[in-house]
Amino acid sequence: MSELERELKLRLDGAEAARRLGRVLGVPFETVEQVNLYLETADRQVAAGRSMVRLRREEGRWILTYKRGLRVQAGYFEAREVEAVLPAGPKTRWSEADLPRLEQLAPLLALRADGVAGGLSVSGQVHNLRVRHRLSNGDILELDRTRFPGDRVDWEVEVETRRPEEVRVLLAGLAEEAGVVLEEQQQTKYERFLEAVKPS
Secondary structure: OOEEEEEEEEEEOOHHHHHHHHHHHOOOOEEEEEEEEEEEEOOOHHHHOOOEEEEEEEOOEEEEEEEEEEEEEOOEEEEEEEEEEOOOOOOOOOOHHHHHHHOOOHHHHHHHHOOOOOOEEEEEEEEEEEEEEEOOOOOEEEEEEEEOHHHOEEEEEEEEOOOHHHHHHHHHHHHHHHOOOOEEOOOOHHHHHHHHHOOO
16 A cells, blocks of 8 residues: 655764764664665666665565655655565565566555556665664654765664654754754655766
């Protein structure tokens, strides 16, 4: 089933800023490592539609996600999302030969229904370290360190919320206490991945 994902995303200027903010946030309730594999057709139909297909490994399980209909305003991202958790005990590595067995899962059925044809292949991957904290309003803040191809490393805060203005006020106070600047993010991780792998 398609759901509307709403996230506030704000950029941090490097590891030191992330460390200072993390100190103010206190002890996280969870830290996870994620490997994100991005899937694309040979003629780049997914990216052309400002969409994304991702296989994510987190804590021993794989999640297949299709996002489309992206809208961004002042660092607040909205996108339609279809997800499926793969059965327990899946592969630790994926190749093009393995991908057809995913075709009957809801994300790829939605992708095909949107008119994207052709075989999918793994176009690359990013590694993400995600540290989760609970905000005073109950929302969960995720502090991400993302390693892209070509040695690019980004730091950012993500909060999935339907109350972006309330969260902005909370984050502004935390940033002031930490002595850091949070700037509105304008790109998804996938868009930054595409920049990182674009031939120079």
